[in-house]
Amino acid sequence: MDPGFVSGFIGAAINILSDETLKALKVAIYCRSELKSLHEQLQRIMPLMDSAQSESQSISCTFKDDAVKTWLQTLQTLLKDANATVTGCTIPPYNVFARYRVAKSIKQTSKRIQTHIDNVGLINLVHQFAAHKDFIDRIDGIRSKMPVLRVQPVLEACVIGQEGLFQDLQDRILSNSNQERRIGITGMGGSGKTVLLKTVLNSEPMQDFFAQGLIVWLTVSKTPFPTLLRQLGRSIEGQAMEAAGALEEVGNEHNIKSFVRTMLRKYRFLIMLDDVWEGSEEVLEFLQVPQKRDPRDSKIVITSRDPGLLSKMGVKSTIALKPLTQEEGWELFKIHAFTDFHPGKLEPLARAVAQECKGLPLAIKTVGAAMAGRSHEAEQWQIALEKLRNADILYPEQEDQVFQRLRLSVDALNSNLRACFLYFAAYKEDAIIDVEDIAFLWNYEGLLGNSTGYGYLRQGRQLLNSLIDRCLIDVVSSDRNGAVRSCKIHDVLRDVALRIAEREEKCLFRAGKDLTTFQAGTFQRISVMDNKISAIPEDFQGPSLETLLLSANTKFSRISDNALRSLTALRILDLRDTAVQVLPESIGFLKQLICLRLSKNPIQNLPARSFIKLKRLQVLDLSECLNLTNLPEGISKLKSLQVLDLHGCESLGYLPLGLTSLVSLQVLKMENCFTSALPIQFKPPTAITGQILSLGRSRTPCLSDLKALTELRCLEIDNWKDTSIPEGTMSCFTKIERLILGMHSIKTLPQDMVNNKGLRHLVFKCSNINKLPAWMTEFQNLRSLKLFNSRSLEILPALDKLESLGCLEIHECDKLKALPIAFGRPGAFPNLRMLWLRKLEMLQNLPTIGRGSMPMLEVLGIEKCMQISRLPDGIKRLDNLKVLSIYGSRELIRATSQGGEDWKKAKRLQQDKHVKILKERNTEWINAFEMKLGDD
Template sequence: MGPLSDLDSQRLFFRRIFGSDDGCPTQLKRISMDILKRCRGLPLATLTLASILADVPMLAEKWKQVHNSIGLATPGENMNRILSLSFHDLPNHLKTCLLYLSIFPEDYVIEREQLVWRWIAEGFIPETRGIPLEGVGSAYFNELINRSMIQPADVQYDGTVQSCRVHDMILELIVSISTKINFVAVLHKDQDETRFTDYKTKVRRLAHQSNCIEKLLERMSRDDLSHIRSIISFDYVKGIPHLGDFQALRVLDLGSCRSIENHHIENLEMLYQLKYLDLSRTSISELPMQIDNLRYLETLDLRGCAIEKLPASTVRLQNMQRLLVNRSVKFPDEIGHMQALQTLLFVSMSCNSIKFVEELSKLIKMRVLNITFSKPVDMVDEVRKYTDSLVSSLNELFNLESLKIDPEEGCSLDSLMGVYLTFGCLKKLVIGYISRIPKWINPSMYNLVHLELKVDIVREEDLHSLELLPCLLYLQLEMTDGSSKMLTVGSEGFRCLRESQFIWKNDGMGLVFLEGAMPELQTLHLYFRTHETIANYSGVDGNGIENLSRLKKLCVDVDCSGSTREEVEAAEDSIRKAADRHRTKLTLEIRRWCEACMIEEEAHDGNAEFPSRSVNRRANPVRVAFRVRADRRNRNRTRRNRITAPSAST
């Protein structure tokens, strides 16, 4: 990004500090202009200084102290001074957490949840009465965002930042500081590993972004290895030699190292201090039988590796809070012993016993649970037993905040239709496939903010029940049946909804928004079949997108299957006009799908009045908009009538 204009610099600066362009008090205007001159239009410098000043008393004298600390220098020197000032202005606990980010490569997308649990494993997050460690860690993460020390990468509909990046200039700063104080040692590509053996003090955390980690570790003495607290890999690695010698190791992340096999983790059970273990997307097929020796282990990530069964001793990991595995993994029946467990994904009904399902009821600290329901629908008695046990267990999980139930192919969740489920704390619910919306999804779920449903059909009364969910912010409805009726969204419901997706995979768009509908909606995503929209709903003219008063972004996926090019292009033209009618300028993201299955009208025997239909094999995706005109449909009907009517000579 290039330098900002003076006006844009002022806007960025004042909005960050005061919340508006004109919120600066009179006594601070002059010093504000002087500070902005030091930023020289650099967005990062402007934002960083504004973040510092947001916590400084609104006194000209205090602001002058910040101004004087920068001094006069070249733009590059000014930038470094500003960033250094920003770092040293951080509280000690945030300095530590920020320095830890020096382990990540440039432009790396850092997931918030994984980062927070690494901070916890390292001991950076202190115990706070009444607040879970993860909550404290998330607060630290958000504070670094607010201070512009890290940049949001993925922001959810509710403003939650799911992942972040570190600006390259800030990364350069924290790598430099981390190296000086021996906080992190980063081994880059093509870097000589021998320089790390010359450290006067012991390496504490080792992040390798190269493939020579084995050479480095082999050169280090047993005493050197015993001081390493973290090993994190971002590149190909053959293995970790002398694994049992890492007596202080808290974090071991070998995720995505496909070359890691079973023999590479021999003596894993000797890492007695280990709290965070990531073996995801490796070639590991089994864990040591003595895995319970890792008594302090809090996170175990085995997703994407070849493990099919967990050792019986796994249930004795009393401090385990996050257990992440593949759908096909078999658990020990006595999982109820893992009382600290908060996150469990995935659990397959087909791979585990009814006793295991019953034991789930004992995991009363569970907050996130993903289940794969894979009992074939023709095994009625078996399905009923599992359903009854599952429902009974779920009703005991009073702290559950996120639940995903996903059926495998050939299975249905209809056995959950007539049950009674109560979820007082549930915030997120995802149901993979069910014929109708269950009655237990109703306004009594007063904490529900995120709902995803894949159903055969949605009726008006079903939609009305969803409208009354009091705190719903995100709704995704996928309808698989081609016989849905026209749905109407009025002004009475969906009062808080901010983002919504309506997907008709086998049908047209049967949805109308009345005036006042979804008053807080900002993002709308639609997927529908153009031809069925014309045939079943007389097109989509007048669907009321302009009635979504706060809409900012409209994403449309047009399924061209069975439609003529003429119909699709008319639809695209019509939706552009609908977007133009909206009171605000919408951001449009629109794509065609299944263009290869489009039907073309072509001249037949040189007479355009007798069209033939052929499949268009061109399939270049384009960004377009949708809507079909009624007069186009009427003209097509007239043509068909001419073809079928008897001639006068017969």
């Protein structure tokens, strides 16, 4: 047999089969039908791989065929893994566009195949393979049956029916016609303007054309021009290398304008102004910047519901989005409504429901997702159809018709999900909402079951995922495990939530409206966040008010005594990031208050006598109240308190001794909480002797003082002066999951700490400990471990056995000379995603990375490690590595620069594995890997 057979087969397969497989994998992320096609495709491929493998085994030659066979075996294994992955996710629940965990799994499979294919340069592909026409014909047969790709999805999937518009918009942006300098996209709300723009933005031709330029996205809406200007400046600052830190030195609007104009003259740019309304002309006028190069290089793309407004803005090139055709609408509807079977007998009824969505993509997706759970119930489909048809009769206005169609999706939710969805209207339009923040509100509104101070984030994400699955909420960012970090709501859906909340649920939601005051009424919830309110009105009456959200009103400084007296039903009061210095004595009238958020306020103390009347208070958030000096002595009477956050209270000099008897506490945060000159003190209760007040003797608190707090699940302490931790202290915290231990005087850790097996997140700041105990390896639930300022630490145990560990950070351990060799053993750290080493002055080299070591590692930081001069051996084995940061490590930077010993190795990492090598400080990747309270 021709020895070139195997490599010849591979050459043909690479060009035809594998490339199409990768494309199909990418499309499969977005569409269930593509998942099915991919599954069928892989089943057709596998016999060919088996056949080729058998043929390769029969070849007896010695030149490169061992490498060829090995390569082919690996490809066969990867394709089998891909098949298993696809088989396991052919029927995801509800809307597959939102199944990010599925997407992540498929992406990882795709990356492994791509990496393997990139290594084909090792294989001899020049042998003739014309004699093997039967194999080529079979491969071509597979190719002809493969799904046609509509677009190249990167972050967003193009809506069905927009394929032609995708190409049209891309061509206009890349055109050198002066008529295409400003391009408009118009269509009614929910027609897919933003999705189309995002899809085109993320296409390869677009990214390539503007690779050396600036790409800026601004959601305009009703955002004031100064705010947009600063957002524009920050975006430019983050992209232009020479502009790093520029905005820190320019504060006023005039200087920011000058900076932006200078940069726009220098660079080719693509600026996208999304959701432009009347009154936004100023931003477009400002962007009329003459450039040194041909102005046709740069483009501004504007989306608006109003085509007349685009004309007023001088836009001569406009793309108008039209409703989807019946067949296009049906194709999109099927993706969301039918996830596990063909509609069968229900098809005529389902088609009628899809048709009643009038070709509006947003309505088609949300209604389809709402009906997914009723796939077998003909009666429910008939009810939905009648509601949609009645919308046209009862509501002649197009806006109201759209509202009624989207309303159907909301009404399909159970009561808890519906209430959670309506809460998105409490935030200002286009707000990017932190999941922890909204889950916190859901929790203390009672929407997550029994209120707890810890763990609510996991429950909140479950509900949020249900809303995402139903296309009601969009994901903005996720953490390393695919869990949602931040999200937002489409402005049309927000309007729906707002109308329902204000008309039917006794809510006043007016966030971000530039209000200077607000009125009382029979409201149950009020959100006036992000406004210009300076005080609660004197005559305010709210006897039925349960939630009052006033955060980010930076001018809010005064709460009158009368204002709080009527709020007898108030449960949640949010005053974060305001200017409140004093709470009135009438705070004691809030008998039902369970959550008080005062963080980032200049408040100095709390009204002691009235404050201790808040018997139901569960959450007291005083974080970053920099002027706070003490807490009420009677805090021990707040028996319901579950969360006490004193993080960053730098002026806090005294703690009431009664703090140690708050036995319901689940979260106690006291990191960075101490007087700069003196250690924090415990203040005993005041004793009255005749007319003389006696404070007794204050003393430094000890960790053992907290032994009674057996419900603690999160404890964060910093700069405590214990010289040792008495045996038996740590074993009291049987429920502890998150521990930040800042105790610089202790030299050893107590043996009983081994009993804290529920620990998930552990941070040490213990500068006198020189050795971590071997029993650390028993923390098998540990997800993150961080060692900060452990300046005496010389020896680490074999932490590689921590199978759940996802993040390991070691900072400023001055005496640490070496990491355990076991760190690089095969099978070490099976789930580690980030390893960050910083300011390890004595560390000279890193362990060799063996095959199979740290298989999931994505981020490796070796920052300011002055004695490390070479990259670790075996670094090329880290198949999932995305980022390598060597900031401040001078010798390592020299070695990886052109001409250095590791120049070729670094270049291969960049070219072959697409690793991003950072030689300057970058916190973006660190923040992306931070874990939040209650995270898994």
